Amino acid sequence: MTDDLPVLQLHHPTDNRFALRFISDDRKARSEKAAQLAEQSDIEIATTDESIGGETIYLLYTRTLFDAAYPEFQTEEAVIEWFDTEFSADDKQILFAVIDIFDGILSEKEEQGASLATYKKMDLEKIPEVLNRVEWxxxxxxxxxxxxxxxxxxxxxxxxxxxxxIGLLDRYLTSYEADFTMPDTGEEGRWYQWAREFIYDSKQVLTLRNQLPLLRWAREYGYEHAERKEGIRIDLTEVDVERDDYRNYYAQRHLSRSRRFVETVLTEADATHLLNKRDDGKRAFVDRLRGGE
Structure with a gap:
């Protein structure tokens, strides 16, 4: 009955750098929203129209423009000064691990003859916030x-x-046991099945957490499915689009799903003895990272 209904595309059909920002059955409302967004110099806009049940739905997509994905510094001294000013000594140690993991991914891409598309600036400042929210x-x-x-x-x-x-999780688990080996997860677009289930579930939950208000309107206009990049589809008929506490609710769902993934990792790695080991604190983790250099 619903096979002929359009699927809401959460990224623009011809350029997936653009993400859905606004949806309406009123063309004037979209024009007004576009005019409002056009006042921001770092926003680029794309639009498309769809017909559902004889009604036209007006979609607006945006992407954020940026000069460079990575922080730019003129000298090595400037890099050091920025890190020393912005981050504590402990946070820097974990940041260096994250940067090393990311550089490894870039090098792997280069060895494969592929480039890494970037769609936003690197926000290293967010990482200490993550570390501070962890209950060690x-x-x-x-x-x-x-x-x-x-x-x-x-x-x-x-x-x-x-x-x-996942690389940061690997560093954390390996810090407890040097012989720990993260099971091969595959890579972007070619994840192995055991890891793909987590990745796809994670991206679905991320979408619901970030875009539920838009999906609420989409459901009202007759959409029953939404699809993001990688062909990941969400059945809107199974989602409580009226949920008010959606950001906290989906953050908790993401955490629960991540916990099951960590358990799977430890099982796949034959390291189930770590399931019942107690963490000894952020400082101890940092010390182990520092000692492994």
Missing amino acids: RQLVPDVGAELLSGFILAHPMPNTNHRTG
Whole structure:
């Protein structure tokens, strides 16, 4: 009955750098929203129209323009000064680990003859916020889940946030046991099945957390499915689009899903003894990172 209904595209059909920002059955309302957004110099706009049940739906997509995805410094001294000014010594140690993980992903892409598309600036300043929200000194899988989930929800990197987050989880678990080996997860677009389930679930939950108000309007206009990049589809008939506490609700769902993923990682890596090990604090983690240099 619903196969002939359009699927709401959460990224522009001809350029997935543009994400859905506004939806209405009123053309004038979209024009007014576009005019409002056009006042921002760092916003680029794209539009498209669709017909549902004989009614035209007006969609507006945006992307944020930026000069460079990565912080630019004239000298090495300027880099050091910025890090020393912005971050504590402990946070810097974890930041250096994140940057090293991300650089490894870039190098891997280059070796494969591929380039890494960037869609936003790198926001390293978000990472200390993630670290401060982690409740340390609980079971290792709980800390690992909070690190992973918090990192993905913050989305601080210009791309590959899931891979980088999993890399940070790897560093955390390896800090407890040098022989720990993260099971191969595959990579963006070619995830292995055991990891793909988490990645796709994670991206669905991220979408619901970030865009539920838009999806509420989409459901009202007759859309029953929404689709984001990678062909990940959300059945809107199974979503409570009227939920008021959606950001906290989906953050908790993401954390729970991340906890199950950490358990899967430890099982796949034959390291289930870490399931019941208690974390010994952020400072101890930093010290282990520093000692592993």
